[in-house]
Amino acid sequence: xxxxxxxxxxxREAGPQTSRFEDLALPxxxxxxxxxxxxxxNATDAEDLVQETFLKALxxxxxxxxxxxxxxxxxxxxxxxxxxxxxxxxARRTVxxxxxxxxxxxxxxxxxxxxxxxxxxxxxxxxxLADRAALQVAMETLPPPLLEVILLCDVEEMKYREIATTLExxxxxxxSRIARARVALRAAxxxxxxxxxxxxx
Amino acid sequence: MTDHLSPAxxxxxxxxxxxxxxxxxxxxxxxxxxxxxxxxxHQSLLKSATAKAGQRYAPPPQLQERLARLASQEDxxxxxxxxxxxxxxxxxxxxxxxxxxxxxAVVLLLASVSMMFVQRAETASAEHAALVxxxxxxxxxxxxxxxxPQVVSTDRHTVKPWFQGKIPFSFNLxxxxxxxxxxxxxDLTYLRDQPVAQLLYSxxxxxxxxxxxxxxxxxxxxxLVTERSGFHVMGFRTNDLEVVAVSDVDPxxxxxxxxxxxxxxxxxxxxxx
Numbered sequence: 492x493x494x495x496x497x498x499x500x501x502x503r504e505a506g507p508q509t510s511r512f513e514d515l516a517l518p519x520x521x522x523x524x525x526x527x528x529x530x531x532x533n534a535t536d537a538e539d540l541v542q543e544t545f546l547k548a549l550x551x552x553x554x555x556x557x558x559x560x561x562x563x564x565x566x567x568x569x570x571x572x573x574x575x576x577x578x579x580x581x582a583r584r585t586v587x588x589x590x591x592x593x594x595x596x597x598x599x600x601x602x603x604x605x606x607x608x609x610x611x612x613x614x615x616x617x618x619x620l621a622d623r624a625a626l627q628v629a630m631e632t633l634p635p636p637l638l639e640v641i642l643l644c645d646v647e648e649m650k651y652r653e654i655a656t657t658l659e660x661x662x663x664x665x666x667s668r669i670a671r672a673r674v675a676l677r678a679a680x681x682x683x684x685x686x687x688x689x690x691x692x
Numbered sequence: 693m694t695d696h697l698s699p700a701x702x703x704x705x706x707x708x709x710x711x712x713x714x715x716x717x718x719x720x721x722x723x724x725x726x727x728x729x730x731x732x733x734h735q736s737l738l739k740s741a742t743a744k745a746g747q748r749y750a751p752p753p754q755l756q757e758r759l760a761r762l763a764s765q766e767d768x769x770x771x772x773x774x775x776x777x778x779x780x781x782x783x784x785x786x787x788x789x790x791x792x793x794x795x796x797a798v799v800l801l802l803a804s805v806s807m808m809f810v811q812r813a814e815t816a817s818a819e820h821a822a823l824v825x826x827x828x829x830x831x832x833x834x835x836x837x838x839x840x841p842q843v844v845s846t847d848r849h850t851v852k853p854w855f856q857g858k859i860p861f862s863f864n865l866x867x868x869x870x871x872x873x874x875x876x877x878x879d880l881t882y883l884r885d886q887p888v889a890q891l892l893y894s895x896x897x898x899x900x901x902x903x904x905x906x907x908x909x910x911x912x913x914x915x916l917v918t919e920r921s922g923f924h925v926m927g928f929r930t931n932d933l934e935v936v937a938v939s940d941v942d943p944x945x946x947x948x949x950x951x952x953x954x955x956x957x958x959x960x961x962x963x964x965x
Contacts, residue, residue: 512763513760513763513764516759516763517756517759517760517763520751520755520756520759521750521751524749524750524751524755525746525747525748525749525750525751528748528749529746529748529749534749534752537749538751538752538755541751541755541759542755542758542759543840545759545762545763546762546839546840549762549763621741623741623744623745626741626742626745627745627748630742630745630746641742641746642746644707644739645739645742645743645746646742646743646746646747648743650708650709651704651707651709666700666703666704667700669703669707670699670700670703673703673735673738673739676738676742677738
């Protein structure tokens, strides 16, 4: 009996399907490296992560079903490789407790501080969002569970179901983490701009 | 006016995750609620700004080239057994092997030096020198290549069984290793047309290759110690095995590991120092 794994659903991309590992994997190297660098915060570790992911995918490619969702499959390998890496283990030790405490009921209204949005003028918000460097600094403050979900959702444009499969978490948890990540990003941006506003006032 | 849109609905809206019914309901509400419209607009702007800011790091060209070479080899079904990627951290820790081009040049240079050495070493037998050269080249190729060992494990109970059926002899791995020494994995390789177990260890950041093969002659002198271009080659013989170790680590530390392996063959395990 063949078990149909969740990531093996039909890929959304149109066009002819290819089964060659080279054609499927190489276009994803920039994305894999970008996410690996964000998670490891280190160029050398990012290279190691991508290389190890690539080799694992290469060796396990026989088990991959042609035409299914290769991107979710290889990102899942990257994520699992990261979790067992030195930086991944250190990050998990740091944030695991906090993450578990905040996970339950995260989709409720209490997770969404309205003040984070209403406190500032639309002009200020637009100015902050146009400041790419400020947003990158804000992203750096996110704990790995929130950072990875926002990278997969906003940067890699994955659907919630794909993210859930990649991260091996329920869709509800994906939604709550995305909500928390965006609240945290706004809070971090606000912190960066707060001294400037006080100074100008 | 109905209740405001929940955060989950607003996020799902900007992420394109609402069903048709949910989307219709949300649009109805947004048409008459400036506050929720503002929230949704800001979430949408944040999403697009994050998408741009998140595209921050580009892979180095040499990584892409390396992976492309690996993938093309796999797709063509061609795999060279000696071409194994080493983690970047390991490659960089060796320093002089930062680039593949440099590595190839170093291999050629060392091979030339090795040949000169063999010619001048009048006291060493030709077979002995050839074996040392081959071991030395194999170790350098391992450092310069970029493929993980064929068996990647720090567990001796994983590494040893992996060789079952691959080599016509058996060996033991030490339970206790010297301080700061770890087993990285192993490869099946060939020396002088014979299958050889190449055990890969790290002593600190220095990598060590231990070659074990079935005893076939008097090619490895008992307690062999040779220095070549900063690398040390040392070995020993048992009744059944010839063992050669090569590394650029301090020879005293290499000797500790060699001693541990030697004692493992005789069943006399050493305590870690």
